[in-house]
Amino acid sequence: KDDLVVLGIETSCDDTAAAVVRGNGEILSQVVSSQADLLAKYGGVAPKMAEEAHSQVIDQVVQEALDKANLTARNLSAVAVTIGPGLSLCLRVGVRKARKLAGSFNLPIISIHHMEAHCLVARLIERELEFPFMALLISGGHNLLILAHDLGHYIQLGTTIDDAIGEAYDKTAKWLGLDMSRSGGPALEELAREGDAESIKFSTPMKQHRDCNFSYAGLKTQVRLAIGSHNINAEIPISSASSQDRRSRADIAASFQRVAVLHLEERCDRAIEWARKIEPSIKHLVVSGGVASNQYVRARLEHVVKKNNLQLVCPPPKLCTDNGVMVAWTGIEHFCMGRFDPPPPADEHEDYV
Numbered sequence: 001k002d003d004l005v006v007l008g009i010e011t012s013c014d015d016t017a018a019a020v021v022r023g024n025g026e027i028l029s030q031v032v033s034s035q036a037d038l039l040a041k042y043g044g045v046a047p048k049m050a051e052e053a054h055s056q057v058i059d060q061v062v063q064e065a066l067d068k069a070n071l072t073a074r075n076l077s078a079v080a081v082t083i084g085p086g087l088s089l090c091l092r093v094g095v096r097k098a099r100k101l102a103g104s105f106n107l108p109i110i111s112i113h114h115m116e117a118h119c120l121v122a123r124l125i126e127r128e129l130e131f132p133f134m135a136l137l138i139s140g141g142h143n144l145l146i147l148a149h150d151l152g153h154y155i156q157l158g159t160t161i162d163d164a165i166g167e168a169y170d171k172t173a174k175w176l177g178l179d180m181s182r183s184g185g186p187a188l189e190e191l192a193r194e195g196d197a198e199s200i201k202f203s204t205p206m207k208q209h210r211d212c213n214f215s216y217a218g219l220k221t222q223v224r225l226a227i228g229s230h231n232i233n234a235e236i237p238i239s240s241a242s243s244q245d246r247r248s249r250a251d252i253a254a255s256f257q258r259v260a261v262l263h264l265e266e267r268c269d270r271a272i273e274w275a276r277k278i279e280p281s282i283k284h285l286v287v288s289g290g291v292a293s294n295q296y297v298r299a300r301l302e303h304v305v306k307k308n309n310l311q312l313v314c315p316p317p318k319l320c321t322d323n324g325v326m327v328a329w330t331g332i333e334h335f336c337m338g339r340f341d342p343p344p345p346a347d348e349h350e351d352y353v
């Protein structure tokens with residue numbers, strides 16, 4: 001396993017990422033190129049623009065990952081690439097690059113599910129983490145509670161019936177006139193520290209549904225109404241807001257965050273109860289995906305796992321948001337189980353992917 005060296009490529013949304021990881025879990029390199037200028041300009045991800053941005057930097061990002069690892073493609077054991085879920089235009093850029101490289105250097109290809117990669121990177125961080133375990137995966141597009149039985153064998157306990165929590169963070173940040181160049185989540189987390197989380201009483205979603213599903217569309221609507229009633233104008237960036245205006249924006253941010261995360265806490269509590277009926281031996285809750293890089297989210301979930309006698313495994317923020325390491329590592333896990341595709345033909349026509 002130590003001899004394995006896998007390149008991971010990730011282009012499912014707005015980050016172009018590549019990394020080289022060794023079979024023993026050593027991270028040899030990790031490169032992420034973000035589309036900050038596009039995010040700021042469009043206030044979110046525009047698929048066609050994102051595709052162009054990926055195409056412009058993909059060769060450079062992969063080359064940099066190889067250079068930083070002091071390797072050439074010839075030294076690789078395999079190439080792992082995210083094939084979904086995500087924006088199809090963007091995914092194709094990564095898949096095309098992976099197939100081209102694998103074809104030229106006769107390397108096997110490993111197709112990776114983006115959410116499985118968010119989940120399994122926890123096993124790279126925490127070597128004690130064995131199946132079965134639970135995972136809460138929270139990102140811009142997904143909100144999943146799963147029971148991970150074994151590699152490739154997952155039971156979904158809950159998912160969102162409308163939006164994911166990251167989407168709610170991003171929209172709230174946009175409506176509050178925050179700087180969107182790093183995506184809304186981090187900016188909102190920062191502003192929420194200044195606010196009073198009890199000042200606005202948003203109601204917790206889906207209280208009456210005794211299941212493990214999520215809903216964030218209703219909370220978004222509540223936030224929108226609160227923004228209207230506080231006369232907040234998103235056209236005025238927070239940096240130009242009066243101190244009183246800034247204060248109400250911070251109160252909304254903090255109140256939103258409290259309830260958005262309380263919803264996660266309640267669902268996790270129930271999911272742990274459910275999971276234990278299926279698998280009494282679980283010891284860990286993994287929390288991963290972009291929103292898991294939020295310090296408040298981490299602290300609240302730490303509380304939930306303690307109460308339930310579990311251990312929290314939360315990758316460092318850089319490995320929670322989209323990255324190439326999680327793709328390479330998940331590739332290694334699958335490769336070791338013999339799950340990979342043979343090298344594509346070297347002269348493969350690009351239209352194939």
Ligand code: KG4
Nearest residue numbers: 139140141166183185186290291294321322
């Ligand atoms: O996993 P990820 O990088 O990409 C997707 O697979 O969607 O997650 C991106 C999401 C965005 O909605 C972003 O606003 C959110 O994660 N996010 C955060 C934080 N950092 C990133 N949300 C809240 N607090 C943060 N610190």
Ligand code: ZN
Nearest residue numbers: 139289290322
């Ligand atoms: Zn993601």
